[in-house]
Amino acid sequence: MKKTILILCFLVLILPLVTITSLSAENQGFTVASCSLPSQFSWRDINGTDYTTPVKNQAPAPTCESYGLCASLETLMQYTLGEVYTPDLSETHLYFYAGGTYERGYVNIMDAANYLIEHGVPDEGCYPDPHRAFDYPYESLPGWENRTTKITEWGWVEHDQESIKTALIEHGPLAICVHFMKDFLYYRGGVYRHRWGGSAGGHVMCMVGYDDTEQCWIVKNSAGTTWGEDGWVRIAYDEDMFADWYGPGTGIMYIDGVHGNLKPDVPKVHIETPDFFHTYVRGRAFSTLFRSLPIQKAAARIIGDLTVQVTAENTNSVEFYLDSLIQYTDDEAPFTWELHASRGLHTLEVRATNGSNISLDLRDIYVLT
Known part of the structure; x- marks a missing residue:
């Protein structure tokens, strides 16, 4: 979704361009040109349009990687077509077909992203989530290959605020790998800052925006709408949460180049x-x-x-x-x-x-x- 966005730089009367050099999945990175960014940005409000899709619930399965990636991809699908039609992708297909197992407890998010490049992911109707907490025989509907959305590239984003903000604007919602603490499980609203409890594990979510006034990231979870702010969470900038499980500089993933059968003629x-x-x-x-x-x-x-x-x-x-x-x-x-x-x-x-x-x-x- 390479695009140019005009951003008002402070104290000047011209609109300079924010530029990003987007690299391939093999290079896995990009650089950011220096320019003032808007104080607020969210894919929930692009000129009055909310391009995000409804919050889902992955429970009780450990499928957060595929839920985070599909949340990002569904938003980009709507933005690419310029309409809100609520696409619903099969997170379970992506999880299993990319090599995930419930016994292991995760799918390698790089394998999942590469699967999106090579094969894509079909709509939920090909493989609905049974919400089981155990491995089982699986197979998507015959012909699922004709109902897939793909990407052309993915990469890692640096962990500084400017790089993250620019990636959100240039590439779209980001899949973020995070360490979370026990009090995060009980979050109900406001800007989250860790206050009590030890480590509760790792998780992947979808970051869709930021707010400099509140000093926070805007993040979509996959724990249903009864958790947090109707399934959403605002996380303080100063939270040291990003997890580099896949090596130095990893933990925040962008995807780009959405293409394929974005709106298949299916029930x-x-x-x-x-x-x-x-x-x-x-x-x-x-x-x-x-x-x-x-x-x-x-x-x-x-x-x-x-x-x-x-x-x-x-x-x-x-x-x-x-x-x-x-x-x-x-x-x-x-x-x-x-x-x-x-x-x-x-x-x-x-x-x-x-x-x-x-x-x-x-x-x-x-x-x-």
Whole structure:
């Protein structure tokens, strides 16, 4: 997404250019010309347009690298096409196909970025996230290769404020590798500064902007909308958080050169009910109950009968499957099916078609009665 941006330099009446020499993935770096940067910038407000996509929830899987990269890529897709259409990429495809495993607990973010160059990542309908905390056999829909978005390059950004700010403007949202402390888990709002607790591990998120007035970075997390500021966090400039796990000068990654099938003609399908991390008692939804039971953390708990409710766009019909066996086909919205299942763990899957392509969504469910 190489572009030239005009920025007002202080105390002068001309608009000099901020220039960046963008290097290839092999060189992994760039240099920044000296010029005053705007005091605020965010991909949530580019001339009044929010090019970011909705906050997602990776739990309980360790897939933050792919969530951070896809968050950046989805924003660049919308900016490239000049419209807000809420693309939804398959983080799980990127994670597994680039070599990640849940047992190991991560995917090498450089391998994931190189995968984006060589193969790209398809939409979520090719491989929806099952929110499982364990490895399992996986395969995206046949033909996923025709539904991918790719990049031409990626690189590392220096950790000083000017380099980060310039990279945000020139290249787009950044995937940031961070050390986080225990109090970060309990963040609810405001500008985050570490106050208590020791190290709680490493994480990857998507940085989309900065604010010099608040002296903070604007960051999109992948912990759902109940965490932080509707899933977002503002992190103080002075926080020593960037992690150079991949060697000196690493930890902040830009991607660029978005191309491919950015807006494929495919159905968009989403199972509204049942949802992950919920319990349903005769159709009434609650936050997950029976947490102490040895049941998959994200699987919906179901007591009594339940109407499966699906929203779908660009769709002619929706097929409902239970444990890979077709149960019902609905040809008219609203797409619903009355679930009656035996006690125990099941996989609910829906397949939406528009006559040309198919998209999937799925839920693991546990029927208690």
